Amino acid sequence: MNNLDKLQHAFVTVMKIDPALVVDSFAYGEHREWDSLAHMALVAELEQAFGLMLDTEEIIAMSSVAEVRRILGVHGITF
Amino acid sequence: MSAPSPSLLDLQGKVCLVTGASRGIGLACAHTLAAHGATVLMAARQADALQAAAAAVNEVQQGPCAVAIACDVADPASVRDLFQQVFRDHRRLDTLVANAGTMQDAPIGMVTAELIDRVFASNTASLLYCAQYASRLMARGASGGSIVALSSIIGVQGHAGQAVYAGSKAAVIGIVKSLAQELASAQIRVNALAPGFIDTELTAHLSPAQRERALARIAMQRPGSPADVAHAVLFLASDLSRYVTGQVIGVDGGMVA
Numbered sequence: 477m478n479n480l481d482k483l484q485h486a487f488v489t490v491m492k493i494d495p496a497l498v499v500d501s502f503a504y505g506e507h508r509e510w511d512s513l514a515h516m517a518l519v520a521e522l523e524q525a526f527g528l529m530l531d532t533e534e535i536i537a538m539s540s541v542a543e544v545r546r547i548l549g550v551h552g553i554t555f
Numbered sequence: 556m557s558a559p560s561p562s563l564l565d566l567q568g569k570v571c572l573v574t575g576a577s578r579g580i581g582l583a584c585a586h587t588l589a590a591h592g593a594t595v596l597m598a599a600r601q602a603d604a605l606q607a608a609a610a611a612v613n614e615v616q617q618g619p620c621a622v623a624i625a626c627d628v629a630d631p632a633s634v635r636d637l638f639q640q641v642f643r644d645h646r647r648l649d650t651l652v653a654n655a656g657t658m659q660d661a662p663i664g665m666v667t668a669e670l671i672d673r674v675f676a677s678n679t680a681s682l683l684y685c686a687q688y689a690s691r692l693m694a695r696g697a698s699g700g701s702i703v704a705l706s707s708i709i710g711v712q713g714h715a716g717q718a719v720y721a722g723s724k725a726a727v728i729g730i731v732k733s734l735a736q737e738l739a740s741a742q743i744r745v746n747a748l749a750p751g752f753i754d755t756e757l758t759a760h761l762s763p764a765q766r767e768r769a770l771a772r773i774a775m776q777r778p779g780s781p782a783d784v785a786h787a788v789l790f791l792a793s794d795l796s797r798y799v800t801g802q803v804i805g806v807d808g809g810m811v812a
Contacts, residue, residue: 523691523695529638532631532687
């Protein structure tokens with residue numbers, strides 16, 4: 477599974493959404509599946525999948541798929 | 556009903572983080588948790604004192620079970636670095652003992668804004684900072700974890716001249732009760748201890764008269780020791796308390812206001 481697959485899998489696992497929804501514009505708070513509880517579950521899923529620990533500021537900044545990708549990039553995860 | 560198995564107190568393979576661990580109650584907690592098999596991560600601001608404290612624990616246990624990590628828990632960036640190190644080196648956390656704090660008294664007319672900020676940062680905000688990261692690390696494991704926050708009998712009963720300290724420690728109880736509800740589904744237990752008069756450096760400055768007045772309020776007629784508090788921490792860190800969450804446990808010898 478490549479990194480993009482892992483990212484998509486995390487979203488789908490947590491939010492039970494169609495994988496086709498996991499695009500850069502998919503944003504926190506704009507879909508009922510991505511609420512605050514799902515956000516923390518997503519963080520846990522991403523941390524497990526990529527073997528890292530995110531900072532609180534990063535968690536708060538993860539407001540869209542594009543932002544998630546950017547922040548994971550800071551940790552050396554490339555897509 | 557059978558007696559509890561000794562294994563319920565066995566902390567082998569567990570990773571416990573104790574803040575304010577260079578002296579007093581925190582150091583006693585580190586000794587006690589290490590004595591029951593835990594790997595103990597000891598955090599405090601003063602690196603030299605902390606290193607000496609960790610060395611003392613390792614000497615007693617005759618092995619490298621304690622690790623010193625310098626950290627100011629009132630500083631969010633320092634807490635972030637602490638937990639990044641915990642994650643990097645251990646990948647898990649089973650128990651957080653949020654013990655670091657400060658006691659600074661002043662009559663209400665002499666309380667400064669700076670005093671309020673300092674006391675609440677050390678005693679209250681620090682718990683929130685640590686619990687944020689600790690709960691996420693604990694949630695990674697199937698067995699969850701235990702957060703033990705040090706409140707105070709002053710936070711429960713109040714005391715003249717200690718409005719700021721009392722407020723900061725009462726807030727700890729509100730945080731604990733909220734987190735207990737929020738984190739229970741992840742099998743993370745969150746409890747508070749409310750020590751009474753404990754013989755530590757925090758109480759060493761009391762005059763003989765003040766000390767006598769404090770002792771007169773204790774039904775057991777003696778001050779507590781840091782080990783008395785550490786034993787309660789051990790209970791909350793162990794599987795003996797696996798169904799206990801959201802509680803405030805007094806460790807005060809029957810102290811009354």
